[in-house]
Amino acid sequence: xxxxxxxxxxxxxxxxxxxxxxxxxxxxxxxxxxxHWYQQLPGTAPxxxxxxxxNRPSGVPDRFSGSKSGTSASLAITGxxxxxxxxxxxxxxxxxxxxxxxxxxxxxxxx
Amino acid sequence: xxxxxxxxxxLVKPSGTLSLTCAVSGDSLSGDNWWSWVRQPPGEGLQWxxxxxRSGSTNCNPSLKSRVTFSLDKSKKQFSLNLISVTAADxxxxxxxxxxxxxxxxxxxxxxxxxxxxxxxxx
Numbered sequence: 001x002x003x004x005x006x007x008x009x010x011x012x013x014x015x016x017x018x019x020x021x022x023x024x025x026x027x028x029x030x031x032x033x034x035x036h037w038y039q040q041l042p043g044t045a046p047x048x049x050x051x052x053x054x055n056r057p058s059g060v061p062d063r064f065s066g067s068k069s070g071t072s073a074s075l076a077i078t079g080x081x082x083x084x085x086x087x088x089x090x091x092x093x094x095x096x097x098x099x100x101x102x103x104x105x106x107x108x109x110x111x
Numbered sequence: 112x113x114x115x116x117x118x119x120x121x122l123v124k125p126s127g128t129l130s131l132t133c134a135v136s137g138d139s140l141s142g143d144n145w146w147s148w149v150r151q152p153p154g155e156g157l158q159w160x161x162x163x164x165r166s167g168s169t170n171c172n173p174s175l176k177s178r179v180t181f182s183l184d185k186s187k188k189q190f191s192l193n194l195i196s197v198t199a200a201d202x203x204x205x206x207x208x209x210x211x212x213x214x215x216x217x218x219x220x221x222x223x224x225x226x227x228x229x230x231x232x233x234x
Contacts, residue, residue, distance in 0.1 A: 002156070036220045038157075045206055045227050046149075046157065051213060051220035089157055091221075099172050100159040 003028060004090055004103035011109040017078040020106045022090030023071065028101065030071035033093040037066060037075045040105075041086040049088070050075060077108070085110050113137040115207050115225035123201075123232050129194040133207030133225060139185065141165055145210035145219060146183060146190040150203040151227075158203075162210060163190055197232045204229050 005023040012018040022035065029035055037050040048057050050066035053073060063078045073090055090103040119131035133146070140146065147162035161171035163181040171179050175194070183190040194201060204227040210219040 034218060034220070038221070040157075045224040046221075047224065048220055048222055051222075052218060055213065057222060091157075091159075097173065099161075099170070102157040102159065105156040 002104045003094055003097065003101050004092060006088075006090060006103040006106045008104070009107045009109065011111055012080045013111045014080050014082065016080050017076065018080065018108065020075045020077075020088050020090075020108070022073045022075070022092075022103050024073075024092060024094075025071050027096035028071075028092040028094040029068065029073055031095055033095065035066070035068060035073040036091045037064075037073075038089045038091065039086055040089065041083075046089065080110050082110050084108060113209065113223045115209065115223055117205060117207050117225045117228040119205075119228060119230065121229055121231060123197055123230060124234055125198055125232055127197055127232075129192070129197050129201060129230055129232070131192045131205055131207075131228065131230070132189050133191070135188045135190070135209075138188075138209070140183060140188060140190070141185060143212045145170075146181075147208045147210055147221065148181075148192045149206045149208055149221075149224075150201075151206070152200075152203045160192065160205075199232050202230065202232045 010018045038046040039049045040046045053068045054066045087105045114136045116134045145162040148160040163169045180193045206227045207225045208221040209223040211222040
């Protein structure tokens with residue numbers, strides 16, 4: 001059971017939008033610690049999608065965006081495409097655990 | 112373009128030692144980066160193991176700290192993970208990754224990942 005809670009799954013039709021939440025607490029997201037998001041497509045290694053809550057690495061489409069509110073962070077994906085299907089993980093530093101933690105992951109299905 | 116490649120035995124006996132190496136190309140290992148390990152048990156999510164800096168400083172997941180050591184060899188452009196007293200619970204795909212600074216001080220994210228190597232703990 002991770003200290004960062006993500007919905008196990010989300011789905012949407014091509015072209016639609018989805019949001020993936022990452023709920024933490026006062027020792028991680030609420031403490032202002034960094035939040036990063038990673039995309040893991042089937043059978044591949046994770047790839048950075050969003051860093052520092054809102055920043056996109058070079059090459060990541062602006063269909064992907066991040067935000068934060070209180071003790072939660074969110075990843076929004078607009079204009080869903082079939083190739084977006086995969087698992088999405090949030091990551092933050094937990095001051096109580098003295099280490100980095102990942103959310104449990106969210107499986108995105110494009111219908 | 113920076114690339115990372117994990118290597119090591121795919122099968123380790125219970126109570127034995129898991130030793131993995133990550134070969135780095137396109138980076139000297141002398142910059143402001145941390146060199147990290149993450150694992151993923153079959154069908155499960157990601158677990159941070161820890162990392163090492165160019166100076167030799169390390170950070171480690173408290174749940175693994177008693178069993179883990181890290182090393183870094185700039186001359187060979189590689190860094191390594193040793194995990195002792197392994198059990199079936201250590202069976203996972205192990206990834207090496209690079210933390211890159213995006214804002215000073217102390218703001219990093221994992222920008223480059225290896226493809227991962229599968230390790231099974233079984234007799």
